[in-house]
Amino acid sequence: MGRRDPSGPEPQSGPGPQSPEPQSPGPPSGDRRNSLAETASRTAVGSEQRVMTSETSPPRTPVSTAKHRSRLRALVRALLQRVLFRALVVSTISPTVRIEPRVRGLTEGFLVIANHTSHLDAPLIAQSLPHRQARFLSTGVAYGYFFTASHKRLFVRSLFNAFPVYREGSRGSSEVPRALLRAGVPVLLFPEGGRQQGRVIADFKVGAVKLAVDAGVPIVPAAVVGGFEAMPKGANWPVPGRPPVRIVFGEPVIPRPGESLPALTARVQCLVEELFDSGADAIGVPRLAHRHEKLAPGEEPRTATHAPEPDKQTTQHHWTTAPSPRRHRPRTRGRLGESTDERMRN
Numbered sequence: 001m002g003r004r005d006p007s008g009p010e011p012q013s014g015p016g017p018q019s020p021e022p023q024s025p026g027p028p029s030g031d032r033r034n035s036l037a038e039t040a041s042r043t044a045v046g047s048e049q050r051v052m053t054s055e056t057s058p059p060r061t062p063v064s065t066a067k068h069r070s071r072l073r074a075l076v077r078a079l080l081q082r083v084l085f086r087a088l089v090v091s092t093i094s095p096t097v098r099i100e101p102r103v104r105g106l107t108e109g110f111l112v113i114a115n116h117t118s119h120l121d122a123p124l125i126a127q128s129l130p131h132r133q134a135r136f137l138s139t140g141v142a143y144g145y146f147f148t149a150s151h152k153r154l155f156v157r158s159l160f161n162a163f164p165v166y167r168e169g170s171r172g173s174s175e176v177p178r179a180l181l182r183a184g185v186p187v188l189l190f191p192e193g194g195r196q197q198g199r200v201i202a203d204f205k206v207g208a209v210k211l212a213v214d215a216g217v218p219i220v221p222a223a224v225v226g227g228f229e230a231m232p233k234g235a236n237w238p239v240p241g242r243p244p245v246r247i248v249f250g251e252p253v254i255p256r257p258g259e260s261l262p263a264l265t266a267r268v269q270c271l272v273e274e275l276f277d278s279g280a281d282a283i284g285v286p287r288l289a290h291r292h293e294k295l296a297p298g299e300e301p302r303t304a305t306h307a308p309e310p311d312k313q314t315t316q317h318h319w320t321t322a323p324s325p326r327r328h329r330p331r332t333r334g335r336l337g338e339s340t341d342e343r344m345r346n
């Protein structure tokens, strides 16, 4: 797929987020690419390998992750994304966050996979992750939508460390995220291929999961709940009333022995759906209209109707202290001040 090895030598604008870029083919170290991931990768022959499918053919330029790993850019991005843009976000919506503890322990590359209903999703996910995990987070963004106009391209690159995704299926789509993950850079992808309109989650494409498996990095399932109600496709601004939006990060996932890409993709989708419904319960909005039952033979069926309620080891926080309108703030578990809550720490 690659024109050259994406992990090969390239200009260094800074030492990567966790470790230097490897100078030889393959992942940074053998122990980071776990054998289960290799097994899952090998079982994926013939399966769909696209992340989002292209508006146009990608420009054929050499893969470089240097800008994505730049510490200077990360500093500027943190100011833009977590200070300025966050102020805008919390003035228009009421976000709350739940993060499973092991997410905070991630020190190498990982892949966040989330549902997608709104342009709020990417900024909310980036702003909700702890700074350590969000610092170099790089988001896959639709080329035809955000990369063809220079001002949009500058915007998504500056705020989201974005790389283009070609949704019509291009051989070039996977090269950058694969190189990023192998360099230890966290990546955010929306494997549905576009925003959904309603309380639904479309079938995840396996390409995103394949990237994580190939790179030997964990997958962090995530759900953004309330995004559709707050700012659906077609809207350029959130609806009035600071509607609630909840961002939920689940425990990191790695492939099981012998697990195929479709099976792992289905498992991740089920996890995202469970997170969605648990988040919906938490903020008092409807659950998904329907859920997928795509577990492959031999996979463990779900035993719960939704993800477990937050416990004392789960980190929660509200972004703001300012009260928002009552009509959009039903009383929920885990409010600020309870043992499971805390303010956002950076």
Ligand SMILES: CCCCCCCCCCCCCCCC(=O)OC[C@@H](O)COP(=O)(O)O
Binding pocket: 088, 089, 092, 116, 118, 119, 120, 122, 123, 139, 140, 141, 142, 145, 146, 156, 190, 193, 194, 195, 196, 233, 236, 237, 238
């Ligand atoms: C508080 C007010 C915030 C106002 C606007 C925020 C705009 C942030 C834009 C960030 C966009 C990042 C998108 C990442 C994923 C992506 O590129 O998904 C594709 C869709 O999106 C567009 O395709 P479609 O849903 O098919 O129309």
